[in-house]
Amino acid sequence: MYLLLVTNHELLRNFAAEAEVSDGHERVQRDLDRKHYKDIVGYITENPADYLLGAMTYAIDTVDASDFIAAGPGSNIGTLVLPTSARMRCLDGQHRRAAIAEAVSLDESVGDDYSAVVLYVEDDYMKRRQMFSDMNATPKVVSKALNITFDSRDPYAKAAQHLADQHPLLAGVVETRKARITTTDAKIFSLAGVYDGLKRFDLGMVLPRGRSPKNKTIDELIEIGTTLFDTIQAAFPEFQEAKDKLEATDDVKEQADLMRQARRSTILFSTTTLRVVSGALHEAMKVDDENDPAKYIGRLAKIDFAPTSKLFASPDVGFVTGSGTPSARNQEVFAATKALTEAIRIR
Template sequence: MDDQGYFHSFPAVQGFQGKRPFFIAMCPLRMIPKLFMFDEEEVPAELRAQRSLNKNRIPAIAQYLVANPETYILSALTASVDGQVRFAPLDAGRNLSIGVLEIPMDARILINDGQHRRAAIEEALKESPALGQDNVPVLFFGDDGLLRSQQMFADLNKYAVRPSYSLSTLYDHRDPSSELARYLASECRAFRGLTEMEKSTISNRSVKLFTLSSIKHASRALLRKHPRDEFSSTDRMVAKEYWDEVSDQIPDWQRARTKDVATAELRQEYVHAHGVALQALAYAGAELLSRRPKQWKTDLRYLRKIDWSRSNIGIWEGRAMVHGRISKAATNVHLAANYVKSVLGLPLSPEDLELEALLPAKKRLTSKR
């Protein structure tokens, strides 16, 4: 910062997009809250150049920065400068793209993309001031007015696609439940070779039967863990043993593993080939492990009594299916779990019975086998 020149100075690289110059600069985190503005006034969306700030997102990002001071990653912020910037190349004779960007101190700098990261940085610095020495890349564009800023926001977000939950699970090495899911997918005979690792939905032609994300959700429910809870070696062993035992009681899963039946056929004909069944088996399994820690393996043999056919509408319609279509809604998952619990001879909780009341009287379950 140059007080005499009344401007902020940043080492930067100059480039061009659409015949307009832009600059990539390194900015210390400690300067982010003071330097970059975000228009948070309560004005109509058509008069803003950004979405409204969702304050619920900020604590998670801030905690991520604080908890991972040596390994965090922050993508570049994008900002518009309402003022005349100057760019001084370091070597005017040979290299015109590397130099120093000078921004007047009275210029208005508005974030076009990254307002949640900006707010999270501000919160993280309160708890961990040492982060202020780090840097974040910033793309600076000239501010050509509201319409241009709105178009920038639209262009920046038009083609942004969030990775699938399975792919995020595959690549997330900080999340204990993601680590557990990867372990089960590779070591558990129920899932080995049958897990879709990248997509969170399975196409009709896929030879896979489960998604990595469904294994993650189901196994966390089985062990009654919250997001980011740690898993002990015992937890891992119990989860693997449970899913292996379940696989032994569902012959179609074994046939899929040996390729004696097409997984597409199983998805078309059976409930057990869908995530709703995996989740239901997890909820029922959590209760079974809690109530019968010494005999749960023996009791799982009752799963062979279940007719998993989608044509068995007397059982599955209203539970795992709605109007003949598989439903992953939370209510349907729990209603399907209620049926599995009843087959295993487990009592239904008051909450379970409240859900049963949503079904026609002839379909409701009691608490006895």
């Protein structure tokens, strides 16, 4: 195995972009996903001074000992001469490689940046296939909440972080690390839910693909988010009641029992429901040509959010399952958002 540091120009000249051989017989990679690599292009070109890409991994069928020229006697640092007859296959990083190629075409200076390449010497394509499988068998996906917690580029993420820390409805009850909230969790929302709620209230229930738009400042988004959560806080006193009860005890078991009972009585204590409410407010205001979300407080307060709610449990919506748990699938979330939009519209 060799760890190489090459300029992006050298990467493009010497390391193939194609996933694998065309007939698929010896393929050891997935097909190239155009949207995925386009997202990476945007990331590189928007952050040319400090973008960060992980090492790309290739397998090469042959490298002789003489092809490595050590920097000094016994050194494992030096120069690797790649044989012109060698067959090289991409095991991991084809989307990064394709994105770099397009980024260089848009900004020539990106070609002078350096990228890391891990190169395995392996001539057996079945073993190369196993390498690909092994590398993709164990990675753990980082939770969306944690990604948002650490994100300092996305203005929606920064605004969500501020709201989670400062807004009276959210302070102390937002989960910023875990991927999901359990029935007995003392947290009411996840940071991912606050983030999605803010985006849906601002942009609508159908969010644009790719990275968040940056046409609003963080302060503007904080103001928009404050309006959203002020409205929710006024419409649903259940949240403040739950917060008061949680703050009244330090006993973990009591807190778990409190939240279990709360979630059995209403689907409001669900991050998915927050997405639906936020999106419905946006859609209703848009259709009604209304700028004041406070006019929907009374209408929201009258909606039945019980697990048996006919509005959300009806067959054509299917947002609440037999277990009384809101469905997070996109089609059910969209259907629930549309149903709630119609229910709270000003007629």
